[in-house]
Each structure stands twice: as structure tokens, then as C-alpha cells.
Amino acid sequence: MKITARKVIVSAIAVAGGVALLAGCAQAPSTSSGGSTTAKKSDFLPCMISDSGGFDDHSFNELGYNGLQDASKALGVKPKTAESKTDADYAPNISSMVSQNCNLIITVGFNLADATKAAAAQNPDTNFAIIDDNSITADNVQPIIFDTAQAAFLGGYAAASFSKSGVVGTFGGMQIPTVTIFMDGFADGVAYFNKQKNKDVKVVGWNVDSQKGSFTGGFDANDTAQNTAQGIIDQGADVIMPVGGPIYQSAATAIKNSGKSIALIGVDADVYNTDPSVRSILLTSVMKGIQPSVENVVKSAAAGKFSNTPYVGTLKNDGVGLAPFHDFESKVDPGLQGEIDKIKAGIIDGSITVNSPASPKS
Template sequence: MKKKMLAVLLAGTMAASMTACGGSNSNSSAETTAAAAKEEASESAEKTGEAAPSKDASEFKIGLITDVGGVNDGSFNQSSWEGLERAGEELGVTVNYLESATDADYAPNMETFVDEDYDLIISVGYMLADATRTAAEANPDTKFAIIDDSSIDLPNVTSLIFHAEQASYLVGYVAGLTTKTNNIGFVVGMTNETMNQFGYGYYAGAKDANPDITVQQFNANSFADSATGKTMANTAITNGADIVFQAAGATGLGVIEACQEAGVYAIGVDSDQSSIAPNTVLTSAMKRVDNAVYNAVEELIDGSLEGGVQSFDLAAGGVDIAPSQDLIAPEVIDAVNEVKEKIVSGEIEVPADKESFEAKYGDVYQLD
């Protein structure tokens, strides 16, 4: 049943709500949904031999802790919260979030949800890894999930990992075929093994589509500094870039603003960011963190949520380019669709680390 639920979820549309609120849904529709979910879970448990859920969905409390980008970053954190909001609305669970203004807030936010007896605490991003590990070790009866980190090997921690390099390859391919100057930019929020996957994929896709292309690379060293993002994008534009991709959380909002003011294209990240600047955002490298969060809640309810790594790639619908494609030329869309098929089939292997990247493209990625 777990695989079936995941397939259904990954085919769904993203929730549009940006309302920051937490709480259980007590209306009859939510109660009916919760009852149905429990009944289905019980039937599945009888067939598989797993333990049936010990309480109604409405009794579960799930909390989400953002990184410093905040819940309205238009990207990673917001998409995570939208997935959890949808779980609250459709499954009848109680949901809430706590924002982290600085990294000093991670541990206190964890303690708050633990003290309030939340059943599942979801950490948004690898920056919360240390705080999540500490809280999980101290509270083995509480379940935790963390997005984009697989370093925690504990039975009560589920890692939700996305193949960001595949989505980035696709938007890089779009950029390589769309640029008029053969010059594009990339602004990353911070460099590390996880974030560099965006850069490896973007450069690889752009280079495969356009061998003559130049990729300017910038490290903002922050996910919450839109002013720095805007400055770096303006530098790239001044140096000839007519498309700038950002993988930088709230910092990336400054990149989009700079591109909008200069009349060049921006590429969004994590969610479909076209609504921010419809005539500017060419496409977005999407990670369906909303669906992964929703799926984790369903597994919590039916008793199947386990520690370990859950991986979301292009084949499973976990990553993709945004569905809004009005600014992309039809022939480019066709070319990208062909590339997608080759990635899924394994004909194209997108580099996800320094070794595989340099083996094909040489030492040209500057942000390690």
C-alpha cells in the first residue's frame, strides 16, 4: 500500500495555500477522511501482518521546523509546509510549524515540539541535522523526519532525499538551448555535498545542450539574504548572463528580482516559482518535498513510517521541471522531454558528486 500511496501522491498537484496556521480539522469531512484512513490502514495491517494504528488520525500531531529561510521563502520551506497543510486538511491530523530565525533556534524549536508530545517532527534541510540527531537520540519514542540529509542513522529518523541533480540538469538543458548570449549564471545558497548537486546538474545539462556555453557561479553563503542574491545576479547579468538559476532559498528571491528588473530570465528552485514573476521565471527545478512530507504523514498514521532513507528521483516523480512552460520554446520542451526519458532509462547518468562530474566535464565547477 505504501508504494501505491506514494505513486498517487507524486502524481498530485501542489497545494496552493500559503497560510501559516496549525491545527486539526474537526469538520465532518476531515473526520470522515480520518476514519477512512484508519479503516484502510487496519485492513492493510491484517494483510501484511503489520501493527494496526493505535489511534485516530485526528489524534496525531505533526510539527515542521523551517531553516532560516522561513516558511514564506517561496521555495523549500514553503513547499514543505504546503505538503503538511494538505495533510492536515485531507487526513485530519493536527499540524503546526516553527520558524528558525537563526541556527540557534533549531534546538529550542525541537524541544518545544517534543515537550508538546508531537508524534512526528519534520526538519526542513540539512542545516538542522545536528539538532535533529540530538533530539532523536534523547527521545527515541518520538519520530523525526529530515529533508535533504541522510547522515542520521537512528531507527526513529526518516531521511527524505531528492535527486536534485536530475531536476537541475533539466533546467540547465533548457538554459543551454534558450540563451542568446551563450552565458548563464548560477547562485547557490551555500556550498556542500547536498547543494553542489544543483550546480553539477545545472552545469552538466547546460553543457550537454550547448558546448559553447559559459556558466558563471556564485556562492551567497546564506539562504536568507535576498540583497546578496540580487547583487550576485546583477554581477552575472553585467558579465553577460541572460539566464540565472538560483538554488538559494529566500536568497533566491533577490536573484529573481534582479532578473526581472534587467529583463532577463531567472530559473526557480524547489517549487514552481513562476507566480513570483510570471514573465521572468523561465522554469523551475522542482523537488516535490510537499508530496514527500504528505507521504510521511500517511505512513505515520498507518504505522509504516520507518527509520532510514527514502529516495525521490525523476522516475518516481520526486523531481522534475515545473509544469508552467509558457516561456519555453516548443522545440526546447520536446528536447527536454527526450532527455527526461534518457535519464529515466539510464542512458544519461547525471553527475551527483565531484568525482563523477569531473570525470566527464573536468575541473570546471568552482564552488566546492
């Protein structure tokens, strides 16, 4: 029986772009089909500009950087990179890369969309790729985007299952689609758990229907982020998913300072691996396949196969996923992993649909 969506039954969520790549959306570029990706052209120059989180954010900037390094090593080239401290750095950093004759310039994040669009229009012979944005329509720009609502749905289900207080929470850095898509999926996964288990786990920090919630105003790990996390804790949440690069570090500080048994859910990377300092409180992570997608896009461009068709990461193509429970494996319900696997299969085969207003559209 097909399980329908939020507006009809809260058990699952309507979707569009998720179950597979939609018509017009590309699979991850192949590194094995036709031609070598170990480019003979040693003059191929891939470049990358971070957003304000920097390349050491243990999150999507760092993952993008790692993907660039992986591809560059395979190609035998040395990439160029530039870190942005504020949004005022975006356009100058891109201009600097253009002036250095970069063949492919990758910009990391939705916030660089305007600067990327302008630079692409001014430099039609330079190829660009942008992570987490699908707003640019240009022959020389490839979006790298992710249907993270699918993976966050699994994370929300896991959070609800693990919670002892009956309250879980989420908050974001900025209210932009690439943040709220996580929060939508998380809240809907909790709602699905409630429907399946006849429970009433509450979500604080985000309301799916009103699209209103708690945001820090940026992606920095700072007092604002810590205070926002504390506000979630004060509402009784014992599982928290901060969405926005380094802000999880502030949430971890708030959790540890609280002296309470509160679990953290990471985003973008498997934070258990990227930041061992939070392992003791980390339930799981909602992951984007940023590193392999960047690697593949760079290799494809180096092989003369650049395309402006979006790469869309889904559960089906392993472009998004839920990390293992790691140290929490013995703490979660023994049947939880099996339930997660079943839900994942349902999302992939279409019997469970997952959607967010921010879900990628072809």
C-alpha cells in the same frame, strides 16, 4: 549506445543514485496499501520546524508546510509548527515540539541535521523525518531526499538552448550538498547541450570540476544576494538559476533593474505558481516533490508504518522534475520540449547517467 559521463565525455554525467531508487532506498510511502491513513487516532500529532527561510519562502519550507497541512487535513488533526529565525533556534524549537508530545517531528533542511540527530538520540520514542539530509543513521529518523541533479540537468539543457548570449549562470545560498547538487546538474545539462548541438554555452557562477563558485552565505533575500546575481549578470549571463530558497527574489530584482532580457530559473517549487510576481521573467523551475513526500511520510507514520528507510525523489518516481515553460512556451525553441522529454526518458532508462558528488547514495 550508452552515453557516458563527465570525466570521459562531457555529454552526460556519471551517476549513482539517480536512475531509480537504489537498493535500500524507499519509494514514496503508499497511501493506499493496507490499512487506512485516515487515522482513527485523533491524538496523532505531526509537527514541523522550518529553517531560517521561514514557512513563507515560496520554496522548500513552504512546500514542506503545505505537505504537513495536506496530511493533517486528511487525518483530521491539527499540526504544530515552529519557525526558526536563526540556527540558534533549531534545537530549542525541536525541544519545544518534543515537550508537546509530537509523534512525528519533521525538520526542514540540511542545516537542522545536527539538532535533529541530537534530539533523536535523546528521544528514541519520538519519530523524526528530515528534508534534504541523509547523514543521520537512527531507527527513529527518516531522511526525505531528492536526486535534484537529474531535474537540474534538464534545466541546464533548457537554459543553454534558450540563451542568446551564450552565457548562463547559477549561484547558491550556502555551499552545502543540497545546493551544489542543483548547480552540478545545471552545469552538466549545459555541457550535454553543447555536446549534442556542437555549441559552446558557458556557465558562470559554478565550476563542476573544482566545485567552486558563487554563494551568498545564507538563504535570505538581501543585498548580498542581489549583488551576487548582479555579478552573474555582469558576466553576460542571460539565464540565471539561484539556488537557495528566497534568494531568487533578489535575483529577480537584479534582473528587472538591469533592463536586460534575462530569464530566471526557479528551484524547489514551480515558482510560476508559488510567486506570480516573477512570472514575466521565469523560464522554468527545477522542482522537488517536497509537498507530496511530506504528506505521504506523515500519513504513513499516522498509520503506524514509520520507516527509517530514505525516501529518494527521482525523475522515475516523479520526486523531482522540470516545470512547464508556462509564459515562455512560445519563446523557447519549438523542439525543446521534445528534446527535454527524450533526455528525461534517457535518464530514467539509464542510457544517460547523471551524477553529482552530492547525489543521494543508498
